[in-house]
Amino acid sequence: MTDFTGLVAIITGAASGIGAATAAELLSRGATVAILDRDVSGATPDALAIACDIADPAAVKVTVARVAEELGGIDIVINNAGIGASGTVVDNDDAEWARVLDVNITGMARVVREALPHLARSHSAAIVNMSSAVAYVGVRNRALYSASKAAVVGLTLGMAADHVRDGIRVNAVAPGTAETPWIGRLLQESDDPDAAAEALRQRQPIGRLVSPVEVARALAYLASPLSGSTTGEILRVDGGMSSLRL
Template sequence: MTEFQGLVAVVTGGASGIGAATARLLQQRGAQVAVLDRSTDGVAEGMLAVRCDVTDTAGVDAAVATVVDRLGALDVLVNNAGIGAAGHVGENDDAEWARVLDVNVTGVARVTRAALPHLRRSRHAAVVNMCSAAALLGIRQRALYSSSKGAVLALTLAMAADHVEEGIRVNAVAPGTTDTPWVGRLLDAAEDPAAAAEALRLRQPLGRLVTAEEVAHAVASLASPLAASTTGTILRVDGGMTSLRL
């Protein structure tokens, strides 16, 4: 499939995990891909790697300008950069709330704001935000993280409404627990890593973690010009976690 041929895609947090899988898939389907990440180590060959911290407005503006200067356009934006947080509502202080929300929510707004003038010039403009199953149901020890992803869900719908008449489609993917470096670190820190891993697997009806490649496929499906009538959609890739009770 080469439906992204001639298009330029930007993936934030694209140097590892879901972002790296998404960048690879978009490239395979014909896109010129730019990866924006705090560390560009590991960015695949043939992609434009741009160091960028999504909490730095000037840095974001400069990174987006670099992409457009080097690749000539910006058609698809994947707001994937994000960080995790564990604990109930009493276990994270104000500084941690500010840090996580700045990356996971304001970071989405910051990058999209910089990209908007260029997206408005594209015939196939699409934005895909990274939400989470945690936005759709209550999960223990995820108060801050769930709050941030609930905000991403609401922001996605608001952005879709604001920009639909400009021809910019905005959607989000809501993965369940995915086999990523962050989840790996979470398990490593658990008192019983094997038991914690089993618990994560069992809370998804498929009985396993979601793969980064499966989430990437969902992102590409929403971003594709072939999905030209899809906007304001939250696509669940969660092994049935938010909809099935077995």
Template sequence: MSETEGGAGGEFEGLVAVVTGGASGIGRAVAEELTARGARVAVLDLKDTEFTCDVTDDASVRRAVAAVAERYGRIDVLVNNAGIGAAGTVADNDDAEWLRVFDLNVVGIARVTRAALPHLRESPHAAIVNTCSIAATAGLPQRALYSASKGAVLALTRAMAADHIREGIRVNCVNPGTVDTPWVGRLLDAAPDPAAERAALAARQPHGRLVSAQEVAHAVAYLASPRAGSTAGTELAVDGGMAGLRLRPVGS
């Protein structure tokens, strides 16, 4: 997926959105949803896109953002979705892996936002949505590094919202639970018993299943929409109730 032309008559009609990590998974679903709602969408990713971008490389980011602005003449919405997972306890990843994950998941957001800010400041409906995670608000086993990076994304989202709200730029984040994406599929495939692991991941979410990428995309579209003009500095959970619900065991 490279770029898409928005449909007529949607709430994003006339607006241009940039989606990082938009070639697959949640990012692809977000790009498709924003397009369906009228946006012109530029996908930034490492491959399978016209706007090739490595969010760990400042020069690559600046080239990609400049190319989008030149093509469309504006940038109104930025979805910072590019990220990477990590498994294990605090002892299971070396310093290099900690730095690699933080560089992509956290500093990557800063790089892309920094490059896009001059264009967003010119928009009458500027919005930034960061992809965070349930891991930022719930202690999950075997996710120390990933949780730390997403906790940083949550804090960064709030700080960005405070910095830029008076410039007319709203900043929010979406906190998905376990989403049925290719990355989760690869984790399941590597498990000793993939079926049992999938069942366990589904069961820990109160509604009893994995979250779909399309459900996350709907939440991102809400936060990015001009109709959400008074929503800023918040995190929207899309997790089947995992963050806030405490159900009794089945049969009790």
């Protein structure tokens, strides 16, 4: 497919995991890609990779301006960057709540705010945010993370309404538990990694974790100009986790 030919996409958190798979997907379909990540050492050499912490407003401002200047504009923003959090409300103090929400929700707003003037000049403008199945279903020991990802749903719908008349589509993907570096670290920190991995697989009706490529293709679907009538949509790629009970 060549549906992204001539389009410039910013993908945050794209040096590994789902973000890296998304960068590869868009590149294979003709996009010019800019990767924004705190550590870009693992980023594909086929993209413009820039070290940027989305929790730093000044860095975001400079970096987005650089992408637009070097690549000739911005057509697509995929807000993939995020951090995890474990525990109940008792386990995370105010500082941790502020840190996670700053990255997982305010960070998205920062990137979009700087990109909006460029998106407004595009004929194929699209924003896709990363939510999670835990925005829809309660999971133990994920209170803070779930709250941040539920906020992404609200942000997505609000931005979709704000910018639809400007020709900017805004959607989100809500994956189930995926094979990401963060999940790998959680498993290794558990008392019985094999048992913990099996529990995660069984939590999803399809009986396995979601692959990064599957999420990347969903993100690409929503970002593609072929989906020009799709906005305000939250696409669940969760193996039935949030909707099926077997």
